[in-house]
Amino acid sequence: MGMPWIDLRSDTVTHPTPAMRRAMAEAEVGDDVYGEDPTVGRLEEMAAERMGKQAALFVPSGTMANLAAILAHCGRGEEVILGDVSHTFLYEAGGSAAVAGVHPRTLPNLRDGTLDLAAIEEAIRPDDPNHPVTRLICLENTHNRCGGSVLSVEYTRRVGELASRHGLRLHLDGARIFNAAVALGVPARELADPVDSVSFCLSKALCAPVGSLLCGDEAFIGRARRARKLLGGGMRQAGILAAAGIVALEEMVDRLAEDHARARRLAEVLRELPGLSLEWDPPPTNMLYLRFGEKAKINARETVDAMRARGIRLSALTDDRMRLVVHYWIDDGALEQVIGAFAALLG
Ligand SMILES: Cc1ncc(COP(=O)(O)O)c(C=O)c1O
Structure with a gap:
């Protein structure tokens, strides 16, 4: 379950x-x-x-x-x-x-x-x-x-x-x-x-x-x-x-530190992709606000659509902004899948 x-x-x-x-x-x-x-x-x-x-x-x-x-x-x-x-x-x-x-x-x-x-x-x-x-x-x-x-x-x-x-x-x-x-x-x-x-x-x-x-x-x-x-x-x-x-x-309280660590790990990879930057870097807790600059291969909304086809749900705030939130059900395996999908689409 x-x-x-x-x-x-x-x-x-x-x-x-x-x-x-x-x-x-x-x-x-x-x-x-x-x-x-x-x-x-x-x-x-x-x-x-x-x-x-x-x-x-x-x-x-x-x-x-x-x-x-x-x-x-x-x-x-x-x-x-x-x-x-x-x-x-x-x-x-x-x-x-x-x-x-x-x-x-x-x-x-x-x-x-x-x-x-x-x-x-x-x-x-x-x-x-x-x-x-x-x-x-x-x-x-x-x-x-x-x-x-x-x-x-x-x-x-x-x-x-x-x-x-x-x-x-x-x-x-x-x-x-x-x-x-x-x-x-x-x-x-x-x-x-x-x-x-x-x-x-x-x-x-x-x-x-x-x-x-x-x-x-x-x-x-x-x-x-x-x-x-x-x-x-x-x-x-x-x-x-x-x-x-x-x-x-x-x-479920003490384990929140794991979410924060995974948010930082995700940030380490995403900030290196062309055109991507983090609005709060490093992420203070379990959220990442991602900005898609001109050099990004696709924009935030296109990324949401492309990720959906890979079984990953994301939400764009605008064409060039996205918020990602890490939580209990994003374990290391899921995190690596997300990182792999970002690298494939935007690397
Ligand atoms: C900071 C903050 N306060 C209050 C709420 C409201 O909680 P609920 O969705 O349970 O009404 C939220 C929900 O996302 C929130 O992020």
Whole structure:
């Protein structure tokens, strides 16, 4: 029960591992909306412990985790400061505005995924009835559109201090926080320590089929639980899903270093091919953003088509850009096949 394709479009394409399928089949379950699913309870306790927070909430997706966080932190008409290429701003269907009534104030993400501290400070609204009230800052770690870049503990701490100085809340979209923690060699809770809330995904590089966790203090998680219900995310015998999440946390975190090493190995070969270059070089974590210059034999979209015929799935962002993501199902054999196919098409 592996993966039928060599698929580097995303780490969200990962199938559950055999250990996850076994745990799902055997999971003890109850009605989680009644708070009676023991497996969900166990997963939430593990998540809270991993993030160093009082409590956690199991939700169906990273998008819902971030939206529930915004609903739990902000009132209607208040403002959230976030990056202009953050996932929450670009790819979550505008939920902060459409559902939460929260006004997004975007600041340019720097190449390393950070927001400039002075720019954050300047964006905070004065106490003036003409302005919305600034309530929340959101960061993303690792930063998807910034090459899978890692925000450091020190940077996160500085934003945390800035937020407390101004009475603001700080949320971290840590969809891939374990990739960041493994890359830095620190426990994830150090990256989560300066923030009021953190979300992370089980269904990306950790291979679980469904689910994210939102973590914070008891009062925040209480509000987030109501938001989850409002959003339709109250699930019943969700222990079937949480069981895979427990395996993800127990078995799939430390091995992320292998994905990062394979991403670097892929980079070593691709950067030598005519016309190809990496936008973030070396790749910070498990993603490669590849640029196809004039000297490339074929462009990014043509490469996607040609690779498909070889059993390899890739996705082009434009004619000259591509993102490749390495994950559990890209083992050394698959990696060598990908390298061979690139060399044949573009060498
Ligand atoms: C950084 C980041 N945050 C949030 C999400 C949303 O997760 P989901 O697809 O589970 O809604 C993603 C998904 O790719 C992501 O990359």
